[in-house]
Amino acid sequence: MTLSLGGKPVRRLGYGAMRITGPGIWGPPRDHDEAIRVLRRAVELGVTFIDTADSYGPEVSEDLIREALYDGRGYDDVVIATKGGFTRSGPNQWAAVGRPAYLRQCIQMSLRRLGVDRIDLWQLHRIDPETPREDQFGVLKEFVEEGLAAQIGLSEVTVDDVEQARAAGVPVASVQNRYNLGDRRAEDLVDYCTEQGIAFIPWAPVDAGSLARPGGPLDEVARSHPGTTTGQLALAWLLRRSPIMVPIPGTSTVEHLEENCAAADVELTDEEYEALTKAG
Secondary structure, X not given: OEEEEOOEEEEOOOEEOOOOOOHHHEOOOOOXXXXXXXXXXXXXXXXXXXXXXXXXXXXXXXXHHHHHHOOOOOOOOOEEEEEEOEEOOOOOOOEEOOOHHXXXXXXXXXXXXXXXXXXXXXXXXXXXXXXXXXXXHHHHHHHHHOOOEEEEEEEOOOHHHHHHHHHOOOOEEEEEOXXXXXXXXXXXXXXXXXXXXXXXXXXXOOOOHHHHXXXXXXXXXXXXXXXXXXXXXXXXHHHHHOOOEOOOOOOOOHHHHHHHHHHHHOOOOHHHHHHHHHHO
């Protein structure tokens, strides 16, 4: 249940820190103190991988992580992954910008907000179609060479995108795409990452859609696991899907966080796993 990210071993069930911001992933959270409690409780429960981005808030999520977890020197054994490459003009509004000067500004400001000299895992939030890829990949390679990032990841990409980045000299350590039991469009990418030993970080990991409906496939399996929720089963399926899978369920409440983290203890039988895989 562990793999290496940012040069450290991490448990494969992480925490996504997008939902500790305001509505539309904009502004501060409705309950600041609860957001701090969520982050600290995640670490208490054994979470060692926290994923965020400079655009969450913007800046709010990174600031809260530092307030909750920074010990004056860093984050101890917790790997903090962040992303850059989006600009924000309002709630639920996102625009990719991949100009090298902007990406360099992104990582420099994340370093300052998080209070570290090097980002454990810095991810390009999106490949900007308006900026030459070689320029974007070139600056990512520089971030590692200059010691600004220990590792580099890509978000919402294809197998071809990853191969182009690697051919340009980018040591791709992770890929973050939407993927869950009900949305399997990235199936070929998961297989590729498994073969290549690249961590796959699925976002929206619990969003199983109609599969979680009463009487649906997840609900049917839940009957054999008293006290287990369909969301926990969806996470358990992801953890079983590949040893490189690192789900990052997000939440803004301690209660929901504890429910998500308990999914690491759920074991699917071979028959249950195959039934859910087929249903998806």
